């Protein structure tokens with residue numbers, strides 16, 4: 001596949017399944033046959049992922065990306081040999097960094113759940129074409145990544161406002177919204193990937209979905225209190 005199709009989630013999944021290193025090989029920059037130049041996107045994704053790995057506590061050198069053509073057989077062999085040696089020297093994933101395997105898996109899974117939010121929050125940078133290698137290092141910073149996670153929003157449906165129109169539940173990409181006809185809808189925070197679709201989809205006349213940053217999410221209302229109390233037209 002085009003290196004531009006290598007999603008951040010794929011890389012995190014590889015580490016979550018215990019791979020000690022991940023290498024992405026793309027076509028030479030500026031030699032893409034399409035206007036999309038997906039290899040630039042792959043480069044940005046890898047730079048972002050390296051900072052996320054640092055945030056998790058992993059050595060970012062475990063992720064490699066290089067660009068070459070199908071005719072660069074010798075170069076490819078050299079690059080792969082070097083990368084293999086580097087990963088071997090780094091040692092097993094997690095234990096070499098002093099992170100317990102289970103804790104590491106939990107951390108990676110938590111970050112993986114936020115991939116749609118991360119991609120949305122960083123979409124402009126991910127679409128940039130970095131033409132100067134000197135810009136690679138500081139393109140994403142540790143402070144920026146810490147802020148990204150600190151400011152990750154949560155979404156909550158106000159039971160006083162929800163009118164059970166069911167639009168949000170139909171649009172949620174991960175079926176994280178429990179509801180039904182005449183039932184106040186509730187977001188399952190464990191399943192929610194913070195994409196914000198429900199926030200956008202809830203009709204403004206109801207405006208029942210709230211975006212919460214930096215604060216706790218109120219607990220869901222009990223099942224037996226979820227029937228919508230509709231006001232009569234006379235009231």
Ligand code: SF4
Pocket residue numbers: 155171172173174175176177187188191192193194195196197198199
């Ligand atoms: S933000 Fe809303 S639409 Fe997106 S996953 Fe969470 S509940 Fe579903």
Ligand code: SF4
Pocket residue numbers: 157161162163164165166167168169179185201202203206207208209
């Ligand atoms: S879109 Fe808004 S009003 Fe409709 S079910 Fe969802 S939260 Fe309730």
